[in-house]
Amino acid sequence: MSRLDPQPAERIDRSKKVEFKFDGKSVTGFEGDTIASALYAQGQRIFSRSFKYHRPRGIVSASGWTANTLVQDGEWPGVRATTERAKHGMEIKHQNAWPSLNFDVMRASDIFGGPFMPAGFYYKTFIWPRSAWPLYEKVLRHAAGLGVMKKSQAHREWRTDYRRRHCDVLVIGGGVAGLSAAIAAAREGADVVLVDEDVEPGGQLLWQGKHEQARKLAEEARAAGVEIMSSAPALGYFDGMVPVWQGSTLHQIRAQRHVAATGSIEQPLVFPNNDLPGVMLTTGALKLAALYALKPGENAVIATTGERGLEAALALQAAGVNVIAVADLLPNRSNELTAAVEAAGIQLMRGMTVVEARGNKHLKGCTLAQIDENGVAKPGTEERFDCDLLAVSGGTVPASSLMLQAGAKAKFNSEANCFLPENPPPGIHPAGAVAGKEELEAAALSGTLAGARAAQECEFGDGSAATAAANALEALPTPAPAAPSPAYQRTAKPTGKAFLDLDEDVTTKDMKYAIEEGYDSIELSKRYTTVTMGPSQGRVSQLPSIRAVAAQTGLSIDETGITTARPPWSTVPLGAWAGRPFTPAKRSAIHARQRELGSHVKWAGDWRRAYDYGDVKGEAAAVHQAVGMIDVSTLGKMIVSGPDAGQFLDRMYTNRLSDLKVGRIRYGVLGNDAGRITDDGTVCRVADDSFLVTTTSSGADAVERWFTWWLAAWEMEVHVTDVTQGLCAINVAGPKARDLLGKLTDADLSNEGFGYLDGHQIQIAGVQCLAMRIGFVGELGYEIHYPAACGQYLWDQILEAGTEYGIKPFGLEPQRILRLEKAHIIVGQDTDSESNAYESQMGWIVKLDKEEDFMGKWALERANERGMVNTLVGFKIDGDDVPIEGSAVVVDGQPAGRVTSARYSELLGQSIGLAWVPAEHGKDGSPLHIKYGSKNQTATIVHGAFYDPDQERLRS
């Protein structure tokens, strides 16, 4: 019903229908429609209720410059209905109105409120009592809701991705300036990307009757090799990286040179009821008509400070709108344009402007008048009109946010009557409106100049193209200035609110109060009133708010200044910055088999590991009594090789490893130069110049980094190869381990042939393995390292061979009990970044008599001289009352240490654990007081292993 006859530049394809739902009702539009244009065609005029006062709001810019047309699209809140394409099957809902757009109970705050919600209302009202804040928050969130986030993101279907793109020149903005710049740069040979927020490049040309020119320019750009990205707003400028949001991908574009051709934004006028649906920028009215063939109103009045309004009057008239009058604030404008307006039968009212709008849910009429220097209507000049469209144009401001973020300074230019970015950092060139060149020809030339210069700076071209463009630009006449619009134009006794910022519902009164209360600088009043802080980032509110501050403080616009431009310039989901949410999991090659065997899986660092197989006690008992097997493929594994390998390890570990014999193993502790323990593991010499080093599961990456770092600093003939992923490892442990493996290998496993801490390369079930006799879990055991490709095969062979001995696979939890029975520490659980080897009961492994320097030697020497402050001790408690890990150790009623590990040992019939205590309270047999919450326990300190302290079982 609002649809016009086919328009030459329309974007809709009338042969293809698009159906979607709005608040449950069916809407039919055409392909190419935005959500808003399809709704508008069906007569929808109210698109939202405002943030604070719940006033009805409609289309203003048709460009996404206000929050008026934000809607909920399925689970996406805050979708810009005026720029988002309508798609089949969309479920669109309005935001911020209850129960409906047409009737919103919160409107009462507007109608009856008086100064019900002045600036700072929330700050002042809801602060006391503190305890009630959660309740306030609930109510306020509902009242000021801008859409609904889906609470659980667990099953969400949308994903965000990022893509990196490096190019020579990035052109931001696809209007005439941007296209000209891209063409110029590409023709010189540069690799050029052009990003533009609209669905096709062309900018204002597209809806100002010059779409053919726009398409021709875009064609030229493509032919020159420019990569054009549409529907792709640039979000900010970060040290030369420009993130661009397109679809569901964040393009991180990095260019050697930038051209900022971000165009300009038409500014509104500030007058009572300037927020009524039906009051639009000329941009909005023209876009609706030209791009979507919509009649923006039947009877229109236009109020303008410059020539845009005159052009709009002619265009709207041509589209079939009855344009009644044009109020031009400039009293003496007389040129071809004014003649054309008058010839079209439109009443041209020079020196007048709009001083009020009337209507309840929609515009019904307005008053035009001459105004005095304060913006108040001069008596006797008022003329009332009935109209359903009031198109306003308060001039334009350059969209210079990206330039300012890049480091340019905003300076008020009285000739252009707006802030222009000056002194941009090297490498970023303004073009078009941001260069102060708004007129078509000037914009095109300034684009060519910027593009050619940018290319030249990337060492393309000889600069002649830039020189030619600069000369042509110089020759152009300077355009006539626009009339400066007043801060607030109104009738003598205004009724109704006049808005500076539609997003945040900030009125002229709010700004007045804010300044009276002392927030009299633009940055302060911005924060107090929240003006320009809404989703549209001040696009159509920055200049009005600056004018309002200037008018009241008596400062000039220049002195008042501009607020800091911050990213993001366009609304973007937080997910775009976060990227694809995923948690990579590491799984060993045997993981699947363990799942089949009934393992319970838990996270262990980055790994998914078998926590147990449902029988923690039974699994631990099997290791003590028969044999058990555990997948320890998660251990970090590195081959350290080369002529200097032994010498290098001597420098890294606290003990000596260069004298290790081939086929022998030594435990080692890694530390830093502050003497702190950072990791531990075993080192096995597999050949004269080659060692297999194991690390903790979570320390693998860090140790590799640590080793290679030092190797980068020292010139040593050593090579470090991380083989963590390449090798599987199984620990077969228990008194029957030897018998079991004997069935699978011909190798000599006797104590004489294969003793404790031997590491032999043998074949087990036909697989070449490195078998290491070590005893983390306290029984005779073999840690078998072998190629991951054979992972499952060897596991199966061992499990099958062990059936007759009652073998059980065991998980992490039984392993923790078993190692605790031996008081074997876990670095990072029982130690922290302050733990040194002496205090951690690892003094036996620090060889200060090593002549060579090693990591932490100097700090450990001092620690040794000074003696221990704290110490890590074992403790036992009769019974199965296990203290919680992290419980406080209490001395004289004061916290003095903590429990780091604690488990119940079925084998010992006791609870056992490790704890940090002050050294003087850590003697063997001393009592240890543990407190957790209100619970008090008394334990006995035990030095050494709880089980098999003489290592007989390990060596058996």
Add this chain to the structure above:
Amino acid sequence: MSFLLNCPICGTREVTDFGFGGEIVVRPQDRPGERELNAYNYFRANTDGVQREWWWHRAGCRTWFQAERNTSTNEVLWTAVPEITDATQAPVSPVAQARAAGGEELR
């Protein structure tokens, strides 16, 4: 923060591909005094301007290299694999950093 680094092995990549090793500090040659030891372990110049630092191609070849970078502008003046013959240049423990980052620890 966003800038490019030139890995001497792989070429130019986004900084997010790299791990930062901090400013280059001089490891004492002989047994240092306590003050010197603490300064070496814990004190950094935290230069506002050009400094020499360690980088590591984490998401690439895993090579450690050095760079000279202006910490104010993030301009990278050069990168190179060090050709160092003594123990004077000390990294600060990445292992400790990893530990500090937390996570359940296992043997």
